[in-house]
Amino acid sequence: MPSLEAVNLTKNYGKFVALSNLSLKIEGSKCVGFLGPNGAGKTTTLKLFTDMIRPSQGKALINGISVHENKRLALEHCGSLIESPEIYPSFTPKEALSMIAEIRGVPHDVREKRIEEAIAEVKMEDWKDKKVGKFSKGMKQRINIASSLLSEPDILLLDEPTTGLDPRGMSEVRDIVKSLKKRNRLIFMSSHLLPEVSDVCDEVAMIDHGKLLVYDTLSNVTTKFSGDGNSSIVEIGLARALDDSFPIGSISSITGVVSVDKMDSRNLRIKFSGGLEKQETLLSDLAAMKIGMISFRASGSALEDTYLNLIKDTL
Numbered sequence: 001m002p003s004l005e006a007v008n009l010t011k012n013y014g015k016f017v018a019l020s021n022l023s024l025k026i027e028g029s030k031c032v033g034f035l036g037p038n039g040a041g042k043t044t045t046l047k048l049f050t051d052m053i054r055p056s057q058g059k060a061l062i063n064g065i066s067v068h069e070n071k072r073l074a075l076e077h078c079g080s081l082i083e084s085p086e087i088y089p090s091f092t093p094k095e096a097l098s099m100i101a102e103i104r105g106v107p108h109d110v111r112e113k114r115i116e117e118a119i120a121e122v123k124m125e126d127w128k129d130k131k132v133g134k135f136s137k138g139m140k141q142r143i144n145i146a147s148s149l150l151s152e153p154d155i156l157l158l159d160e161p162t163t164g165l166d167p168r169g170m171s172e173v174r175d176i177v178k179s180l181k182k183r184n185r186l187i188f189m190s191s192h193l194l195p196e197v198s199d200v201c202d203e204v205a206m207i208d209h210g211k212l213l214v215y216d217t218l219s220n221v222t223t224k225f226s227g228d229g230n231s232s233i234v235e236i237g238l239a240r241a242l243d244d245s246f247p248i249g250s251i252s253s254i255t256g257v258v259s260v261d262k263m264d265s266r267n268l269r270i271k272f273s274g275g276l277e278k279q280e281t282l283l284s285d286l287a288a289m290k291i292g293m294i295s296f297r298a299s300g301s302a303l304e305d306t307y308l309n310l311i312k313d314t315l
């Protein structure tokens with residue numbers, strides 16, 4: 001199973017902390033959006049993962065192998081698109097990819113096949129012998145993505161693959177990224193656009209000022225951050241672990257309660273409508289049930305603030 005792991009990963013430039021103590025483990029085949037405003041530390045993180053820069057502290061592991069100690073082995077099945085140079089305009093995609101395959105040491109006997117497959121994956125078959133100079137930015141970016149596929153990676157690191165493209169180019173590239181997910185790959189894609197991440201990704205890691213704010217599934221983050229207009233969420237803690245006798249049904253039937261979810265054996269997340277007034281009656285209703293509730297806290301609002309602070313810089 002493909003995996004990416006950062007352990008206390010830190011990058012300082014003099015006194016400036018570009019990435020602070022990032023610990024994150026991503027495993028399995030899925031697409032994870034790495035969301036944060038300009039200067040958050042996204043590119044820094046991706047460069048650390050590909051050993052383009054060295055950490056000040058901590059380490060980055062790909063499939064369990066330290067990229068700083070064993071770069072070649074760690075990056076063998078990892079493709080990346082980070083600050084790639086423009087393709088020379090008089091090259092065709094096939095010529096450009098042949099040259100890149102040569103530089104990267106793709107074995108001769110599989111080169112032709114890999115190039116054809118990579119071109120097919122980015123749906124550029126009809127353009128493979130045309131000069132790149134005539135391509136739109138979106139098409140050029142698809143060729144860049146193809147170049148990251150030449151090593152048949154199971155992990156793909158993409159740094160803002162749609163930035164700088166027009167709306168059509170963006171949507172083309174997003175469709176390609178979505179289709180790349182199908183092949184049991186782990187894709188880690190940075191972006192500063194929340195709608196893009198919600199469209200393309202299954203999970204999201206948010207970063208700002210070099211610090212990880214949250215890493216969770218998209219649906220959990222969306223519930224936490226946005227609610228749905230007029231519903232709110234509280235999290236309650238229990239003195240004892242939940243068992244079969246616990247009256248989840250009775251909680252669900254309290255007026256205004258939308259859903260009750262188990263976070264773990266001692267914590268429940270309750271979604272309800274009716275605002276702060278309802279929050280007060282919910283607290284007293286739950287207390288009256290004598291279910292061993294030892295904590296009651298509003299969820300979402302703190303995170304929503306974090307999120308709004310996070311994106312306001314990019315607006």
Ligand SMILES: Nc1ncnc2c1ncn2[C@@H]1O[C@H](COP(=O)(O)OP(=O)(O)OP(=O)(O)O)[C@@H](O)[C@H]1O
Nearest residue numbers: 013016018036037038039040041042043044045192
């Ligand atoms: N070589 C460097 N020397 C000094 N500071 C740097 C260097 N590289 C990056 N930084 C700083 O580190 C911070 C994080 O930069 P990074 O490029 O990782 O941000 P980012 O999240 O990719 O932003 P963007 O959305 O603009 O691409 C920024 O404040 C940047 O100015």
Ligand SMILES: [Mg+2]
Nearest residue numbers: 042043044159
């Ligand atoms: Mg960047």
